[in-house]
Amino acid sequence: MAKFLMIGGSLDGKILEKSYPRELIHKFNNSVSIECISSGEQLREINAIETYYVERTLIDGKFYAYASSRSLKENEADELIKSSALEALDNNA
Numbered sequence: 001m002a003k004f005l006m007i008g009g010s011l012d013g014k015i016l017e018k019s020y021p022r023e024l025i026h027k028f029n030n031s032v033s034i035e036c037i038s039s040g041e042q043l044r045e046i047n048a049i050e051t052y053y054v055e056r057t058l059i060d061g062k063f064y065a066y067a068s069s070r071s072l073k074e075n076e077a078d079e080l081i082k083s084s085a086l087e088a089l090d091n092n093a
Contacts, residue, residue: 002019002020005065005067013084020089052067052068054066
């Protein structure tokens with residue numbers, strides 16, 4: 001298990017503990033009801049899914065894991081990690 005700093009989306013700034021290594025983290029949001037008026041279709045429910053892409057970065061000789069749902073500027077992840085309470089990955093990660 002590892003702790004990830006979540007960047008973007010509804011989880012922005014949160015730290016989650018998930019299995020590691022992995023490539024993606026998905027967050028399933030509540031379902032949304034939609035109705036297509038023009039075609040007369042009946043009401044349907046759709047689940048909104050946020051996708052976060054997992055990365056790791058080296059800061060002061062230690063690796064940190066983060067997951068982002070948006071494009072990041074250069075060094076933005078490092079700055080966010082430094083200002084958070086995120087713990088470094090184990091040496092084996």
